[in-house]
Amino acid sequence: MAVYADMKVDCGPDFVTLMWTESRPQADTSLLRLGNCFPTSFSAGEAYFYVDLTDCNFRRLVTGDALVYSNDLTYVASADSYNLAFTHPVVCAYDRPKDWYATIYDPVFKTYSLGDLQFNIGLMNDDFSGPAESTRFPLGSIIPIMASVVQETHQPLLLLLEECVAATTPELYPESTMYPIISNKGCLLESVSSRSKFEPRQKSSEIRLSLQTFTFAMGEEVFIHCKLLAWDPNGLDSTKKACHFVEGHGWELLDNLAQSNLCDCCESKCKSRRQRSVASEKHGMVHKAVIGPFTITDLNS
Numbered sequence: 001m002a003v004y005a006d007m008k009v010d011c012g013p014d015f016v017t018l019m020w021t022e023s024r025p026q027a028d029t030s031l032l033r034l035g036n037c038f039p040t041s042f043s044a045g046e047a048y049f050y051v052d053l054t055d056c057n058f059r060r061l062v063t064g065d066a067l068v069y070s071n072d073l074t075y076v077a078s079a080d081s082y083n084l085a086f087t088h089p090v091v092c093a094y095d096r097p098k099d100w101y102a103t104i105y106d107p108v109f110k111t112y113s114l115g116d117l118q119f120n121i122g123l124m125n126d127d128f129s130g131p132a133e134s135t136r137f138p139l140g141s142i143i144p145i146m147a148s149v150v151q152e153t154h155q156p157l158l159l160l161l162e163e164c165v166a167a168t169t170p171e172l173y174p175e176s177t178m179y180p181i182i183s184n185k186g187c188l189l190e191s192v193s194s195r196s197k198f199e200p201r202q203k204s205s206e207i208r209l210s211l212q213t214f215t216f217a218m219g220e221e222v223f224i225h226c227k228l229l230a231w232d233p234n235g236l237d238s239t240k241k242a243c244h245f246v247e248g249h250g251w252e253l254l255d256n257l258a259q260s261n262l263c264d265c266c267e268s269k270c271k272s273r274r275q276r277s278v279a280s281e282k283h284g285m286v287h288k289a290v291i292g293p294f295t296i297t298d299l300n301s
Helices: 100-104 257-267
Strands: 002-004 007-011 015-021 032-034 046-052 059-063 066-075 086-095 109-114 117-123 136-138 142-151 158-167 179-183 206-212 221-231 243-246 250-253 285-297
Touching: 007 086, 015 032, 015 066, 015 086, 032 046, 117 221, 117 285, 142 158, 142 221, 142 285, 158 206, 243 257, 250 257
Parallel strands: 136 285
Antiparallel strands: 002 007, 007 015, 015 046, 032 066, 059 066, 066 086, 109 117, 117 142, 142 206, 158 179, 158 221, 221 285, 243 250
């Protein structure tokens, strides 16, 4: 049982209960959220959550022998409220099951849910037929990465990697040292100076990336932070695309070579039209995801 001021968290084997006791006057406990989940029940002074670890956008991380689930309890104050908005971390740590890798593939594969969409991203084996068998990659080798989106009740969507950066931390902070991999709205920067490339699609809801290892943070734990974009297949433009550089040809569009002019801005700035958040638009949804940790090793070590 962990106690955070007025918050009590009980970490079950595959669920979490959280009781928030509110001491501030006029606070509306119905405005509390655990991740994206509403309270299971609430009263004038308390809010109670009973949720599965697979729900509410819990983040999952394997570090050494520990399996850690984290989330945030937030209070969203209304405009006329005297009570300020706040965020409290919620963390549950467990001993990692001995068969964890064989069963659910962490830390090489992760699942995220957003509305009726389920995003997956992970490190794969050489032919993309299954999860990676190791999280150690020699310098110069290829890291196969695959992302997909499961769309049970949604219109057909095209999955894109809008942005990916490498860092040495599972969370990004203003002071974090980052190594850009994909930037400028879908431009695979690493393809300019390495063998990195997008692989031909097997299905529109899946994207495969062959990423050549780099010298950034060699020997350290590395995490890749990506922004996944599920988009209308007919709505590609210079800000909704997957582009890689092919030696002798220049920048090419993964999904239609005839429209490779959409990649011309990869050498400058791919500008977005002013619009609402993608997550609220009818054309698609965006979600942030993290892969790792993995380690890039020196061939001479």
